Amino acid sequence: MHKTTRTNLTKINELKLKAQSLKVPILSDDGLLFLVETLQKYNVQSVLEIGSAVGYSAIAMATHTGAHVTTIEREVDLHAFAVKNVASFGLEHQITLILGDALEVELNPHSRFDAIFIDAAKAQYEKFFTKYEPYLSDKGIIITDNLNFHHVDIETVSRGTKNLVKRLEAFKQFLKEHPEYDSELFDIGDGMSISKRNRP
Numbered sequence: 001m002h003k004t005t006r007t008n009l010t011k012i013n014e015l016k017l018k019a020q021s022l023k024v025p026i027l028s029d030d031g032l033l034f035l036v037e038t039l040q041k042y043n044v045q046s047v048l049e050i051g052s053a054v055g056y057s058a059i060a061m062a063t064h065t066g067a068h069v070t071t072i073e074r075e076v077d078l079h080a081f082a083v084k085n086v087a088s089f090g091l092e093h094q095i096t097l098i099l100g101d102a103l104e105v106e107l108n109p110h111s112r113f114d115a116i117f118i119d120a121a122k123a124q125y126e127k128f129f130t131k132y133e134p135y136l137s138d139k140g141i142i143i144t145d146n147l148n149f150h151h152v153d154i155e156t157v158s159r160g161t162k163n164l165v166k167r168l169e170a171f172k173q174f175l176k177e178h179p180e181y182d183s184e185l186f187d188i189g190d191g192m193s194i195s196k197r198n199r200p
């Protein structure tokens with residue numbers, strides 16, 4: 001049974017402020033609300049997250065939905081901080097933190113998740129999607145964030161940012177043309193998507 005207590009809400013808010021003060025990018029408030037409501041709507045019991053950062057969204061998902069969250073982070077210091085934060089919420093039994101590059105991590109091949117939340121290096125979204133979609137349970141959903149990349153004007157940004165925006169546009173096209181998934185884009189947060197298998 002999960003508990004969203006006032007104390008937890010205050011602590012989650014403090015963690016958000018801490019991440020912001022450290023300039024660690026985390027999910028926006030409306031993005032988090034959309035994510036939690038989506039997990040509740042689909043009665044999600046298990047989530048795989050790519051990109052833990054300080055553990056903010058993992059802690060919020062676990063607290064608000066009661067789901068088990070497995071989350072992968074490649075930065076050693078962020079992973080260590082996330083481990084500490086998860087412990088401070090007493091959520092060690094509900095959140096599994098994996099240190100490693102998500103493109104190299106080998107999950108148990110029998111693991112299945114009701115939802116996969118992709119919130120890591122934007123240039124790699126297609127690779128994350130392709131690598132992890134086989135771990136989705138039959139009626140599972142894949143959620144991605146940051147698809148609009150802050151609505152940048154492509155003519156006014158650096159070459160690196162321009163390339164990222166192009167990679168994200170290519171990822172949106174990949175979603176649109178994926179033969180096994182139907183995807184919907186939402187103008188929420190930095191642009192989010194939900195993908196579902198179109199065949200059971």
Ligand SMILES: C[S@@+](CC[C@H](N)C(=O)[O-])C[C@H]1O[C@@H](n2cnc3c(N)ncnc32)[C@H](O)[C@@H]1O
Binds near residue numbers: 025027053054
């Ligand atoms: C936007 S932050 C995640 C924010 C977090 N989901 C939240 O809202 O609290 C993206 C994180 O993904 C991590 N990351 C990027 N590429 C990764 C990869 N290939 N494998 C694992 N983590 C990665 C980054 O180090 C960064 O901490």
